[in-house]
Amino acid sequence: MITFQKKGLLTTVQDLGRIGYQRYGMPVCGAMDHYAMELANILVGNPRGEAVIEATVLGPTLVFGEAEVFAITGGDFGPTLNGQPIENDRAYLAEAGDTLALPMAKAGARAYIAFAGGLDLEEVMGSRSTFLKGGVGGFQGRAIKEGDEIGLRAPCEDLPDLEDRAVPEKLLPPLQDHVTVRFTYGPQDDLFSAAGKRTFAASEYTLSDKSDRMGFRLDGPAVERAAGSDGNIISDGICFGAIQITNGQPIVMMADRQTTGGYPKLGCVITADLPLLAQLKAGDKVRFRPVSAAAAQAEYRRQQQALAKLEKRFAVPVEPQEALPLSGRFWVTVDGAEYDIYIEEM
Amino acid sequence: MAKILTSSDCSLCVEFGNAISEEINKQVRSFTVAAEAAGIEGVTELVPTYRSVTVHYRPEVIGYARLYEKLSRIVNGLQEAEIPPAGEIRVPVLYGGSHGPDLENVAKLHDMTPEEVIRLHTAPVYLNYMLGFLPGFCYLGGLDPRIHTPRLTTPRVSIPAGSVGIAGSQTGIYPLTSPGGWQLIGQTPLRLYDPKREKAILVDAGMNMIFYPIDEAEYERIRRENYPEEYAEGGDRT
The missing domain is CATH 3.30.1360.40 (Gyrase A; domain 2)
Structure with a gap:
């Protein structure tokens, strides 16, 4: 069990989100920074989509009720274990009674804590992620509060090569407050003028403090509409990273976004760069660079391959089951009578 | 194309x-x-x-x-594809009173009786064009123009789940308790959205929907039956 002593600014349980229910109006939710979340799980030998704790800007403080292997990834919150500084992107063992604190983000905005064996929470519609607006999933459908207790599904006191479980430097995206993210055009880029598109791709935008898990509002030069567009569309689907333009200003749709919407979308941030965006705080700067869908997918595959490779390296070996021989001679006792049995493969 | x-x-x-x-x-x-x-x-x-x-x-x-x-x-290949017909869902509604606090107002606005509003609201077969906005929220087409009604000037802070309302040319059901500015004419005891149920959301995009009026007793009966035993663990939720 883990017990929260400090709740932090917005601490929630998240995983890869609810897949398959957008057609019913159910938001996907899930981690804002999937890459960091998956790294955390890989470090502690979990499946990549296991539920983790997502901390936002001011992190939580929690106490372990039993010994447990854990790892922190994503933003650098200056984490400590019993007051001693520890590192991100590395697995540690906490003993029963140990206190883990993530004071505040020094770089990045969101940190992830994965627990070996996972959190003992029920799945709702195939996911443990918290849907805050609907009050569903995660821990009682809400953000963590002081005093909350979450059980560990299969507490784990040791993992093979615990001290070697760290993410290689080259797999860690830099945590910066000025980022350039790539995007693909569509599906309604034709509703913006050529000048509007140039403005968007050439300007620096500032993340507004009105941003949240649903969307990142950006302040900066207005994106001009094409002649004939009134700035609205007949509602259609919204993807993670979709760049929606409302009154000229971009909003990038994030994890808790609504499933559909009536504002035109100029493009979508590529999946591989979403983690850079998810680590921005209000006031941070972002630039956008267009790429082709093919280039975006090549980047996506590269990232997936890197994760898969690391996952393989840190996978917890399953104890080999002693297999029964397929043929041989067996002595079996049934109700006191002994039988001598020969089995042969046909 | x-x-x-x-x-x-x-x-x-x-x-x-x-x-x-x-x-x-x-x-x-x-x-x-x-x-x-x-x-x-x-x-x-x-x-x-x-x-x-x-x-x-x-x-x-x-x-x-x-x-x-x-x-x-x-x-x-869509021309030749055999597509089974869309299903239909019948939605019981208790109109007026505390379940539909704006019914009288809507009637007055259109210079008709509440019964007339109910008759016009239950007459069409609505097409559920899509779901969105909230889990289980249906975008229905087919509201009779005679009862198109503007939104409330001041939205309500909390509208109970199941409320049936009108906003402009749209009619719909609030699947969960939320703020909103629709004119509320009734409430359904059906839970269109229940995340703990195996079929969490009852309506699919492309389905037809029909509203029919029920009385208080029927409302209570359906509401009770909406909580079959497997969901009633931990006490009586009615």
């Missing part, structure tokens, strides 16, 4: 038109059914809306070009 647009590096948008029309929405539904039946490996989710279907996929399983080609083939 449908257009296949890029909506992200993990999704395509198959667009059948740019209007709210039953004809376009029918193509949306046909495509959704056909694409589902095709069971394309790597496709994770289909999201039908008024006039398009967003197809989510995993690029490490299927690339852009190959998916584009498969989806085009489905679009081109």
Whole structure:
């Protein structure tokens, strides 16, 4: 069990989100920074989509009720274990009674804590992620509060090569407050003028403090509409990273976004760069660079391959089951009578 | 003809038109059914809306070009495809009183009796064009123009789940308790959305919906029966 002593600014349980229910109006939710979340799980030998704790800007403080292997990834919150500084992107063992604190983000905005064996929470519609607006999933459908207790599904006191479980430097995206993210055009880029598109791709935008898990509002030069567009569309689907333009200003749709919407979308941030965006705080700067869908997918595959490779390296070996021989001679006792049995493969 | 647009590096948008029309929405539904039946490996989710279907996929399983080609083939085969008819859901509504606090007002606005409003509201077969906004929220088409009613000037802070309302040319049901500015004319005891139920959301895009009036006793009966034993663990939730 883990017990929260400090709740932090917005601490929630998240995983890869609810897949398959957008057609019913159910938001996907899930981690804002999937890459960091998956790294955390890989470090502690979990499946990549296991539920983790997502901390936002001011992190939580929690106490372990039993010994447990854990790892922190994503933003650098200056984490400590019993007051001693520890590192991100590395697995540690906490003993029963140990206190883990993530004071505040020094770089990045969101940190992830994965627990070996996972959190003992029920799945709702195939996911443990918290849907805050609907009050569903995660821990009682809400953000963590002081005093909350979450059980560990299969507490784990040791993992093979615990001290070697760290993410290689080259797999860690830099945590910066000025980022350039790539995007693909569509599906309604034709509703913006050529000048509007140039403005968007050439300007620096500032993340507004009105941003949240649903969307990142950006302040900066207005994106001009094409002649004939009134700035609205007949509602259609919204993807993670979709760049929606409302009154000229971009909003990038994030994890808790609504499933559909009536504002035109100029493009979508590529999946591989979403983690850079998810680590921005209000006031941070972002630039956008267009790429082709093919280039975006090549980047996506590269990232997936890197994760898969690391996952393989840190996978917890399953104890080999002693297999029964397929043929041989067996002595079996049934109700006191002994039988001598020969089995042969046909 | 449908257009296949890029909506992200993990999704395509198959667009059948740019209007709210039953004809376009029918193509949306046909495509959704056909694409589902095709069971394309790597496709994770289909999201039908008024006039398009967003197809989510995993690029490490299927690339852009190959998916584009498969989806085009489905679009081109839609004429010949056999699409089963959309289902229908009948929604019981207790109109007026505390369940529909704006019914009197709506009637007065249109210079008719509350009974007339109920009659006009229960007459059409509504088409559920799509779901969105909230889990289980249906965008229904077919409201009689005689009861089109503007939103409240001051939205309510909290509208109970199941409330049936009118906003402009739209009618709909609040699937969960939330703020909103719709004129509330009644409430259904049916839970269109229940995340703990195996079928969490009762209505699909493309389905037809019919409202019918019920009295207080029927409302209470359906409400009770909506909580079968498996959901009643931990005490009586009625």
